[in-house]
Amino acid sequence: MIQGTGSNVGKSTLVAALCRAFLRRGLKVAPFKPQNMSNNAAATADGGEIGRAQAVQARACGLPSSVHMNPVLLKPETDTGAQVIVQGRRAFTLRARDWGSRKGDLLPAVLESFGRIGEGMDLVLVEGAGSPAEINLRAGDIANMGFARAADLPVVLAGDIDRGGVIASLVGTHAVLEPDEKVRIKAFLINKFRGDVSLFSEGARAIAERTGWPCLGILPFLPAALRLPAEDALDLSRPIGEGGERLKIAVPIIARIANFDDLDPLRQEPGVELVLVPPGTPLPGDAGLVILPGSKSTIGDLAFLRAQGWDIDIAAHRRRGGHVLGLCGGYQMLGRSICDPEGIEGPASTVPGLGLLEVDTVLTPDKVTAPVRGRHLASGAAVEGYEIHLGRTDGPDRARPLLDLGSQGASRPDGAASADGRVQGSYVHGLFGSDAFRAAYLAGFGAASALAYEAGIEKALDDLAEAAEAHLDLDAMLAIAQAR
Incomplete structure (x- = not known):
């Protein structure tokens, strides 16, 4: 031992x-x-x-x-x-x-x-x-x-x-x-x-x-x-690579951030400047992408996000034509509402979301925990990751999923996107560890991928x-x- x-x-x-x-x-x-x-x-x-x-x-x-x-x-x-x-x-x-x-x-x-x-x-x-x-x-x-x-x-x-x-x-x-x-x-x-x-x-x-x-x-x-993938939130302060002109991605560090190793491949990309924004600091106005990470307490972290004024920053970023990606709990926050009828995260309640996706989430006690594989619908790139979440999310923007996690010919759509495609969400963690997906996703911002992440591990x-x-x-x- x-x-x-x-x-x-x-x-x-x-x-x-x-x-x-x-x-x-x-x-x-x-x-x-x-x-x-x-x-x-x-x-x-x-x-x-x-x-x-x-x-x-x-x-x-x-x-x-x-x-x-x-x-x-x-x-x-x-x-x-x-x-x-x-x-x-x-x-x-x-x-x-x-x-x-x-x-x-x-x-x-x-x-x-x-x-x-x-x-x-x-x-x-x-x-x-x-x-x-x-x-x-x-x-x-x-x-x-x-x-x-x-x-x-x-x-x-x-x-x-x-x-x-x-x-x-x-x-x-x-x-x-x-x-x-x-x-x-x-x-x-x-x-x-x-x-x-x-x-x-x-x-x-x-x-x-x-x-x-x-x-x-x-x-x-x-x-x-x-x-190696980070486990402790203390590791969020680990050095980020340096480079020249890069895609700036801003990530607000919410109080109960979860599965933050989702960010590790982006941290290591030479063409990406990953900005981890601490509480009390505004989101950078020149970011091309804002990522809302996973959360262990979605409703509590949504209140925390609003207390920092980040909801205002995200809305302004959206008006300027910026992109937003929500992962798991971050995906739930992007919707119109989050309903917790059984009081899983605290007193039973329904709270308004950020309203950037036409979806609603209902928290349920049955937890989804599973490795997944599929493809990125926009590029056809293979993806591999995992789901760990409570709740179901549905609404009109689910008609534009981000991924298909089906197998043997059966479709299983995951995620949602706004009509203009600038706001997206997914329940899948570990997406950016898939080299083909990461390269295709970054290419949409004019950024090249130069990292073989899994081989690097x-x-x-x-x-x-x-x-x-x-x-x-x-x-x-x-x-x-x-x-x-």
């Missing part, structure tokens, strides 16, 4: 790198994360949803994704509450203050999934969540040491030197752990080092002397990690694996696992 001294220390990328490295050694490897918190979910091959990072790790292992790779997924809907996904399905919604008393009840399901994932595998790499040093969350823990103890797993602790204070974070973690937890940690490693790694050799020795844990290596900061995983082989003692890590 790979645990970290805190959130965002690189555990997800580290596990993906190790998955690919051990796969390249000829081992059958699988990823596992008992509990995750993210609104960036992925639809699995077995019809559920898991955290995006576990889907990337499955890809690193050469495996189809499964709901059992991340049996508990928390999807925040408000500042104090989250939807709880258990083994890929929506189970219930909880306030944050109630999670501590309920999480331990999910341990049997987590252990069942862990057993399933391990069937036929040589190695399972388990990712922790947050930090084992959060002793205020220890009761009923299923994410870190609680799970390691229940599954009898050895632990490797990762520290992030890029944020500073790595010696204190590793030694401090040792200081607050219980004796049985300290001995469960068999080694540590340093992540995201910039510069000459030999300069930290004394620091590594100091950590080893104070903890008794050996160091498995110092992994440098790896730009290849930026080419594979290259990134291989680059990360090579770095892990070069800088970490993987033989020692395997010996730790085999001694279990």
Whole structure:
């Protein structure tokens, strides 16, 4: 099990790198994360949803994704509450203050999934969540040491030197752990080092002397990690490529933004300037396209959007002849109304949408979660992605769908468009990961595509694996696992 001294220390990328490295050694490897918190979910091959990072790790292992790779997924809907996904399905919604008393009840399901994932595998790499040093969350823990103890797993602790204070974070973690937890940690490693790694050799020795844990290596900061799909909203601040004259695409960062890795291929396109607009900042007036991203709380995020004045900016953009694309929750916002008769997102209500599409949405408790394939109707380009959404959308503009997701000769239209085609919406996430679709879509704005996105992910995983082989003692890590 790979645990970290805190959130965002690189555990997800580290596990993906190790998955690919051990796969390249000829081992059958699988990823596992008992509990995750993210609104960036992925639809699995077995019809559920898991955290995006576990889907990337499955890809690193050469495996189809499964709901059992991340049996508990928390999807925040408000500042104090989250939807709880258990083994890929929506189970219930909880306030944050109630999670501590309920999480331990999910341990049997987590252990069942862990057993399933391990069937036929040589190695399972388990990712922790947050930090084992959060002793205020220890009761009923299923994410870190609680799970390691229940599954009898050895632990490797990762520290992030890029944020500073790595010696204190590793030694401090040792200081607050219980004796049985300290001995469960068999080694540590340093992540995201910039510069000459030999300069930290004394620091590594100091950590080893104070903890008794050996160091498995110092992994440098790896730009290849930026080419992988993002999972944490913190990653929205990752650098964007630079270039000359480019298509400017503006994306308002709503409070409960979901599945924001939809934006990653556009971020990497040399011909695109992707502007992520923070709250309190107007949308740029010279954008050619505004994208409304997915949302975990469509009605709440629509109110948030209006509170920033972005509805006025979008209307002005539309009057100037600009284009608007809504994805999933963003698509629902573009319609005339959103009706929540059963109070799924809060009190039962009907709220006006932005009115840019002649469609209406009714939120329903049955969630659609499925990988999809089809074609872009305007260009015929192939598309591949996934659906994760609540609700049904219908209205006159559905007569002009964006995609056809049918198979074996049967049509299944998705999305809608305004009469002039300048406003469009779709329920499909991951659209821009399809190279042919992205090239055709950008060509409509006079922008060329120069990116092979899927091939880039594979290259990134291989680059990360090579770095892990070069800088970490993987033989020692395997010996730790085999001694279990």
